[in-house]
Amino acid sequence: MANEFLVFDHVTKRFGALTAVNDVSFSVNKGEFFSLLGPSGCGKTTLLRMLGGFERPDSGRIYLNGKDITDDPPNMRRVHTVFQNYALFPTMTVWDNIAFSLRIAKKPKEEIEEDVDQILEMIRMTDHAWKYPSQLSGGQKQRVAIARALVDRPQVLLLDEPLAALDLKLRQHMLLELDAIHDQVGITFMYVTHDQGEAMSLSDRIAVMNGGKVEQLDKPTQIYEAPRSSFVAAFIGDTNFFDGEIVSTEGDYCTINVYGFAQISAYNDKKLSVGQKVHLSVRPEKIRVTLAPPPPEKGAGINVFQCTVSDIIYQGVYTKYWVKSSDRSISALRPHSRFLLDQESITWNDKAYCWWHPDDGYMVENFSEEDASLIHPSPPAQKPKGE
Amino acid sequence: MTDSKKKWQEFFGTLPSLLWLTVFFVIPTFIVLKFAFHAKSPDGGVAPGLTLETWRTISNPNYPEIIWRTVWISAVTTLICVLLSLPCAYCIARMQKKWRAFVAGLIMLPFWTSFIVRVFAWRTLLNPEGFLQQVLIWLGFADQNTMLNYNAGAVLLVSVYSFLPFAIMPIYTAAEKFDFSLLEAARDLGARSFFAFRKIFLPGVKRGVISAILMVFIPAIGSYVIPDLVGGTDELIGNKIYQRTFGDRNWPHASALATLTAFSVLIPLGCVAWWMKRQDEKEARRLAEATARRLSGGTA
Ligand SMILES: Nc1ncnc2c1ncn2[C@@H]1O[C@H](COP(=O)(O)OP(=O)(O)O)[C@@H](O)[C@H]1O
Ligand SMILES: [Mg+2]
Numbered sequence: 001m002a003n004e005f006l007v008f009d010h011v012t013k014r015f016g017a018l019t020a021v022n023d024v025s026f027s028v029n030k031g032e033f034f035s036l037l038g039p040s041g042c043g044k045t046t047l048l049r050m051l052g053g054f055e056r057p058d059s060g061r062i063y064l065n066g067k068d069i070t071d072d073p074p075n076m077r078r079v080h081t082v083f084q085n086y087a088l089f090p091t092m093t094v095w096d097n098i099a100f101s102l103r104i105a106k107k108p109k110e111e112i113e114e115d116v117d118q119i120l121e122m123i124r125m126t127d128h129a130w131k132y133p134s135q136l137s138g139g140q141k142q143r144v145a146i147a148r149a150l151v152d153r154p155q156v157l158l159l160d161e162p163l164a165a166l167d168l169k170l171r172q173h174m175l176l177e178l179d180a181i182h183d184q185v186g187i188t189f190m191y192v193t194h195d196q197g198e199a200m201s202l203s204d205r206i207a208v209m210n211g212g213k214v215e216q217l218d219k220p221t222q223i224y225e226a227p228r229s230s231f232v233a234a235f236i237g238d239t240n241f242f243d244g245e246i247v248s249t250e251g252d253y254c255t256i257n258v259y260g261f262a263q264i265s266a267y268n269d270k271k272l273s274v275g276q277k278v279h280l281s282v283r284p285e286k287i288r289v290t291l292a293p294p295p296p297e298k299g300a301g302i303n304v305f306q307c308t309v310s311d312i313i314y315q316g317v318y319t320k321y322w323v324k325s326s327d328r329s330i331s332a333l334r335p336h337s338r339f340l341l342d343q344e345s346i347t348w349n350d351k352a353y354c355w356w357h358p359d360d361g362y363m364v365e366n367f368s369e370e371d372a373s374l375i376h377p378s379p380p381a382q383k384p385k386g387e
Numbered sequence: 388m389t390d391s392k393k394k395w396q397e398f399f400g401t402l403p404s405l406l407w408l409t410v411f412f413v414i415p416t417f418i419v420l421k422f423a424f425h426a427k428s429p430d431g432g433v434a435p436g437l438t439l440e441t442w443r444t445i446s447n448p449n450y451p452e453i454i455w456r457t458v459w460i461s462a463v464t465t466l467i468c469v470l471l472s473l474p475c476a477y478c479i480a481r482m483q484k485k486w487r488a489f490v491a492g493l494i495m496l497p498f499w500t501s502f503i504v505r506v507f508a509w510r511t512l513l514n515p516e517g518f519l520q521q522v523l524i525w526l527g528f529a530d531q532n533t534m535l536n537y538n539a540g541a542v543l544l545v546s547v548y549s550f551l552p553f554a555i556m557p558i559y560t561a562a563e564k565f566d567f568s569l570l571e572a573a574r575d576l577g578a579r580s581f582f583a584f585r586k587i588f589l590p591g592v593k594r595g596v597i598s599a600i601l602m603v604f605i606p607a608i609g610s611y612v613i614p615d616l617v618g619g620t621d622e623l624i625g626n627k628i629y630q631r632t633f634g635d636r637n638w639p640h641a642s643a644l645a646t647l648t649a650f651s652v653l654i655p656l657g658c659v660a661w662w663m664k665r666q667d668e669k670e671a672r673r674l675a676e677a678t679a680r681r682l683s684g685g686t687a
Contacts, residue, residue, distance in 0.1 A: 130677055
């Protein structure tokens, strides 16, 4: 309880027949960079608006720093929001925008000037203090919006897809900047995004949401490597699902008979027994595709399958392969840490081997067919030139 | 070459409206002004030959008093109209889109009835036997001897009623374009609802408010039907101009009064406009100086 700074306790919000947030419970630690990640429409903004005080939950309570804030109006909460459209006041200068909350708090004039000048320096906007929002670029508006929300040191800073309106380069830059700001101010950040890259790179912990529910709440590495559901596995990154039934177990490992494919071995971390159904997720970067069979030092128990290369997408940093093995399409990803031209080259329709270690598969607890459609589909088979 | 071509294009583009304004506004205004410097001809027109005689006859303490009453009743009418319109426009703009057009239509609905008929209706309502007085008596706010009609209060009430749509419409148009998420941002930063309304919404619809002030104040200054029908002895300058024009057929006299009214409104308004512009310039200078100060402070 000591660490539970911000608590959502069985919070539900309905809009007519639609349940936007469905019985959500979790807690956030003080000073944490916490992300809500999920596809559009999964209820992230609604959850954030309930924390900001703009929506009232139909049931459940929200506690901040030990106090029930569920029924407090927005202006009585020490919680500030960085809105997606920035919502800077157009009739005020940058300086006055930032000073807004301090003036409402009736701070002494010298203190206001000191605080505003200090935060302007932090966001490197001192030279633009007397401009109006319409005279700023997107990135500058973004920084002003963050400064305005941070200047009176709220208990929680809410950010609703703050980078969505920026172009790619600026987004990457702001990502680093946000991280630096968080380290500097030490305030709890609650970050909403549908972009898994943003969430993974910034967060201490992530709550993955789907259909108004939190599917998994964990550290980024846990979310990626040990997804609890097929939704989490498929929404965060790319994966291959193998569903089948356990036919034998040997120590920590088991053999799975994958329907319509083959028998594969996997680490049995869930201690399942023979006959139980499993859904195994194997990330593409865990699967190697080579022309020769894997060298024997890779171990005897690994999964090796003969396959035909059906598609290749070269991306510079890595190459993505789609291979077919016993009529199953498998995606694999090969990062290039060596000079590529020195390596054996794989082309379309090559007969090859795909292989991975049993430890590299992860059994997801909840599986639904529709989540499998979130996986990047294999592009239509192309005919290589000259054939 | 292209620049001057553009200027010519602009000139020809504005020519029709310029012509229209000249023919129907500028020239008539000067004709009115000129009439004030002629004598009245026996047949009810203006006699040739310039004279200051008219100006001598209107320098009568009665007129400044009437002009003053006109200005303050118009000003109070404008103030009440704007104060009522702000929450009204705010509420309509916050409605769902399908309701907005409907409610805006309701506000314009009175215009389907003749203005004079509506003022007459008020005269009936305000009558000692009228509905309003009966309700007030029943509530204990008035008795049989209370006189709702034929005084400045009645003029004010009916003026507010008549001009209110002209205030709501421009403010509503501005409010519809207002980004209401700004109010949420203000609330989020600790502002109470009314503070957010005053500090964020009001500056946001400033242009609409200025239009509303002009749309109400200008016709209110010239109004004569309302004071004539419900004003009793509390006449406004419009009534005097009307009487001089149609009753006495003394056009020079009417012209002089109209000119006097125009100047007594335009001069204070001009002063206010000049003062506001100066404040703006001062603010701009202050910002520029502050920037310079901070910049030099930053590099030092
Ligand atoms: N004010 C509202 N009225 C009706 N439905 C709403 C309202 N706000 C959100 N919703 C619905 O609730 C669901 C969740 O919305 P939201 O929280 O905005 O999702 P996200 O931010 O994850 O994209 C959506 O289906 C959305 O259409
Ligand atoms: Mg959203």
